[in-house]
Amino acid sequence: MLASMQTQFEKHFETKPDVAAFAPGRINLIGEHTDYNGGYVFPAAIELGTYGLARKREDRTIRFYSLNFEEKGIISFSLDDLDYNADHSWANYPKGMVKFLIEAGYKIDSGFDVIVEGNIPNGASLSSSASIEMLTGWLMKQLFNLDVERLELIQLGRKVENKFIGVNSGIMDQFIVGMGQKDQAILLDTHTLEYHYVPTEFGDYTISIMNTNKRRELAESKYNERLEECQKALALLQQELDIEALGHLDVETFEKYAHLIEDETIRRRARHAVTENARVKEAYDALAQSDFERFGELLNQSHASLKDDYEVTGKELDTLAESAQNVDGVLGARMTGAGFAGCAIALVHQSKVKDLEDEVSRIYTDKIGYAPSFYHVNIGDGVKTIEL
Ligand code: GLA
DSSP states (O other), rough: OHHHHHHHHHHHHSHHHHHHHHEEEESSSSSOOOOOGTTOOOEEEEEEEEEEEEEEOOOSSEEOOOOOOOOOOOOEEETTTOOGGGGGGGHHHHHHHHHHHTTTTTTOOOEEEEEEEOOOOOSSOOOHHHHHHHHHHHHHHTTTOOOHHHHHHEEEEEIIIIIIIIIOOOSHHHHHHOOOOOOOTEEETTOOOOOEEEEEEOOEEEEEEEOOOOOOOOOHHHHHHHHHHHHHHHHTTTTTTTOOSSGOOHHHHHHHHGOHHHHHHHHHHHHHHHHHHHHHHHHHHHHHHHHHHHHHHHHHHHHHHHTSSSSSOOHHHHHHHHHHHHHHEEEEEOOSOOOSSSSSEEEEEEEGGGHHHHHHHHHHHHHSOOOHHHHOBBOOOOOOOOOO
């Protein structure tokens, strides 16, 4: 991919790139919609991701070109005008990153040209947006010799989502894209940002990614709605409980005080946040003990909770996860990421991967009217430099 990108760089920008980088996508094993509730998440970076090449310019023009959106052409703007602009479509993600790096005091004092190409399926909830944000941060670090730590890039990437794009997401995606390591998942406490690496050793089992191939629509507005519902629940519980986040509640205490939340829908949202958080900790223990069956059960419970209590699945994700759960050799399956569309994951015996694909494909196509896709990818590194 890099060789053809270099050719394209020279074709469009009439010069050679100086630096190159790669930023991965991610899956989340378990711990969904817990990150903006101060809870645990358990994601891993994947070997699919976004590649970027960049070169400094003499003037103050910034140009971005994506080989995934060639129809958008070269998107160009000035270093002196870094406001959000809907016409700049995908380039708003890197633009936001540049803007916030400068606002944080980092010296980006000339324009530059960037070409990107990714192999994360678009809109698949595998974090293509965090990938492009972190890629941009890393390219800027290299190009302008910025003395910026990974954690700061992670926080700036999240700020781009929250303050530039308008999605009030948590820190999970940028964190794993920034900190991922080969064959390791990260157990992250999103409240303290304490984390540690956990080998993704599933014995004879492997993770399959299944894509609904449904275009994600309205996901962002529903996402913000869920966040607001959780905030309402928290405020009601705080009338009697001294807690800073839903992620600080154990299931028992929550059930004892749940009556404070009169609205049944809001109560279910909070229940998901609390029970999901408990499941992450249990899943971590199960993996440490190589208890893959238990890990699989927790995946199934997570999906059910996201479906019934949190209502972020939809018939496509339910069909994928639930049909996978019934395949012989599958220990568990659940949606991954924000939900509504995008991907689900399944923990499946290595010898049954083909059966899983055939069976899920048949049921899904029959019910939904078009086919799902499947990916088998390794767990890979976080954002990194690529030597040219
Ligand atoms: C999206 C957000 C994350 C997280 C997940 C749901 O991926 O970007 O911060 O909230 O949804 O777990």
